Amino acid sequence: MAQSGNKMEKRKPIKKKILTNVEYSQICQFINEFCGGGLPMDCELKMVTRIFNDIEPLALVCILQSQIFNKARGQHWRHENRAKLLLKIYDDECHLYNDSDLLIRMACAESINPIAMCRLLLQEKYDMRQRPAVSQLIKHPHLINDARLAANVQQCLYSDNQEGPITDLRRRMIGEEYELKLKQLANAAGIFFYDERDLRRMGYDKTPDIKVILPFLYKGLIVNWIESKANFGDTKSHKWNIQQQLLSYCNRFGPGIIIYWFGYHEETPLLPDNNIGITILADFPDRKHLDLMQMPRLPAV
Structure with a gap:
């Protein structure tokens, strides 16, 4: 039967918000496997657009945030103990690449948020133990007196959807x-x-x-x-x-x-x-x- 008048508007499908234990476990498993070598930002995009596109996107974002936070809290002291080594790796390799993605690649390799990687290196490089002072450099990378490091920190600032002033x-x-x-x-x-x-x-x-x-x-x-x-x-x-x-x-x-x-x-x-x-x-x-x-x-x- 032909429709008369204006075309009927298509209703957007309702995304699922109340998740079963199986669904929640599948999401957590995907996050843990993906973020073992990739950026949380890319994980979020893949979950929302391809893998779990029947689930409320902001629910996925929140679950990702929770999983990343719990993982970071459990590994905090391990990363702190490796800060000197990570800074040496950065210093050794920063002149080999003509881009500002080195810290992001290191963050992926270490399974750590890009901003958390920046925080570790800045603390170690400038012997800064006060969190507000480090946060100031992350928020305003132009204050960093090393131009290459400043560019890397700025790139991390735009590439981290879990931590940092933009995310906050x-x-x-x-x-x-x-x-x-x-x-x-x-x-x-x-x-x-x-x-x-x-x-x-x-x-x-x-x-x-x-x-x-x-x-x-x-x-x-x-x-x-x-x-x-x-x-x-x-x-x-x-x-x-x-x-x-x-x-x-x-x-x-x-x-x-x-x-x-x-x-x-x-x-x-x-x-x-x-x-x-x-x-x-x-x-x-x-x-x-x-x-x-x-x-x-x-x-x-």
């Missing part, structure tokens, strides 16, 4: 974007709340993104606060969030919701740690599942 800025902007999204959706749903600034003015130190003024019900569960996480909720990171933030929210304000906007592991909501009053979602709660109390109206004068 991107993550901060994404986090703020989803906090704003939470507030907009809460307002649209008719929820009255205090945000973090309001709560800090009231003297609270650890504060959720929004504290509900009038508690509401979500599928029969009482909700007093909502926390926004522009991240993927695997079991390990969720337990860490409970210890660092959510436990104090529950003790102080009662039960609430944490939203992992980029999805979560299927076992995360089943953790017994959630029994203190934590509900896990991958999006803002559907309006049809909310029972809201109405603010009392003042009588007309």
